[in-house]
Amino acid sequence: MTRRILCPASEASATARQVPRKPGFTSISRASYSSSSSSSSSISDEEVVDIPEVFNSRETLEFCGLNSEVSALIFDSWERLQQTPGELGYGNDIITEAKHFVRAMGEREDAWLPEHDWRRALVGMGATQRLCDAILDSAFAHLRKTQSASYWVLDTIDISWEFLEGLDKRIRKKRDETRDLVTPSPSIQPGLLGTYRGPSVLRTATIDAVPSSVEGRTMLFKGGAMAGLVSVFNDDGSLNLARLWSRNPTDFHRCKDVLLYFTKHVDVAEIYADYTMRRVSPEEGVVLHFAVPSELLEDHREIFDPEWQQLVFWSRGPASFDRLSVPPHLTQFTDAPLLIGCIYGMPNKAVARLDRSSDLTGQYMKTRNGGNATQYVFQTEAIQIQLQNQCRGWVWYQSMRYARDFAMRFLPPDEA
Structure with missing residues (x-):
């Protein structure tokens, strides 16, 4: 059951020199795994991260918060x-075992409403003061209130573990890219969408900024942790969108866990990415930018009150046998290839205590300018396959840690 986080080769190339080690931890350079390009000055070898030496250890649990x-x-x-x-x-x-403990303690005392004692609930689940402060950071209060205290602790544990699981691969990939990187001549100008028409060995294009618009395409966004979101890219640059499926229950379905949720607001995606980074400091918060063919969005349904209230209430509300199937009058929405509607702004535990769907009035997640945040949900297999195929080479990932004007994308075969 003892598995090391890093293989000897990765540890040798990543270990920060002349840094005292804490027992059970290895100090590595953040530059060894960062998405920041090797030529970027935004990160230095002096930035150090302590990671546990093995997965199944006390140190890993401390790393998880x-x-x-x-x-x-x-x-x-x-x-x-x-x-x-x-x-x-x-x-x-x-x-x-850690998640079982957090859930059990969350059953004893949790927090999901503004008037609840969030810090006491978090401490009861075993969260460190650093994690408590991160979850309760007032800069993310609006996002935090969309879920419960136990949700954010469990989510932090998942992100931390996923970071550790992918760290060895990231270090090896960064080492290989640094060794093999061919820098285009200054005389080579960026082509369409910032793609260099230079050396064919480049499979990943570094771009100064993601385009705000692309003719014939609509920009959609998803924010979160680097390890989870960038796994959408296969080694050949193709996409595996199944890695972005949302776990049920979601706003628009109680049972399905094969739905793809995006937002049309980049600022909403950015706050999800930033909150990830605030809670798991070694990780990078990332926003995926999808340039989706606009014609792919034509076959859609929009949902508004009162149907929006009824669908969210069915999806996130109290559990009962008569709620296992979609209410007949709502199937027109759940069967649509693409469903567009507002993002709900309160946690499941709050919905579960409501008596009727009409109590959901006005409970929307907001954008930075105070408007209602909107989500695009790709629901059928057919449209997800089209999205996966037609967006190859048209997805950027942008790290929120180092530079919001720095982005990368995998090149399609005809450009690589």
Whole structure:
């Protein structure tokens, strides 16, 4: 069950020199895995990140935002489970035990309304003071209130674990790119959309800025953690949009977990990316920019009140046997290839305590200018396949940590 975070080669190239190690941790250079280009001055080898040496350890739980006492408690419980083959939990990674602990403590006391004691609930789940401060950062208050305290702790654990799982690959990829990078001549001018018509060895194009508009295409966005979002790119530059499916329940479906949610507001995607980075400081918050063929968006339905209220209430409201199927009058929306509607702005636990759908009036997530945030939901397999195929080479990823005017994209085969 002992798996190291980094292979020896990656650790050798990433380890920060002359930095004292904490027991159970390795100090690595942030530059060793950053998406920032090798020629960028936005990051230096002096920026250091402490990562646990092995996955199933107390140190990993602390990295995920749990305090030392709770981390020791969970580790001891996990270790006991590994002594007995066949025991429930035997063979699981320690993250499973950690999330079980957080859920159990969240059942005792959680927070989801502004008047609740969020800090006390977070502390009860084992969150460190640093994680409490990050979740409760007033700059993200509007986003935080869309979910419960337990959700944000569990989400932080997931992002942290996913970061660790992908770190070795990121270090090797960055090392190979730095070694093999061919810099275009200054005389080579960027072509369409900033794509260099230069050396064919470049599979990833570095772009000064993502275009705000593309003729014949509509820009849609998704923000979050680098490890999760950039995994949408296959090694050959093609897309695997299944990696972006949202877990149920979502705003517009109670059961389906094969739906693709995007927003048309870049500022909404950016705040999701920034909040990820605020809670998991070693990770990069990223925004994916999709230039979607506008004709692909023509076959859509828009949903407004009162149907919007009824669909959200069915999707996120109280559980019961008579709520397993979509209400017949709402299937026109759930069967649509593309559904467009406002983003709901309150957590599931709040909806579950409402008596009727009309109580949802006005509970929308807002953009920075105070308008209602809108989401585009690709619901059918056919339109998702079209989106996946027609957006190849038309998706940028932009790191929020280093420079909002720096972006990269994978080139389609005819440009690589």
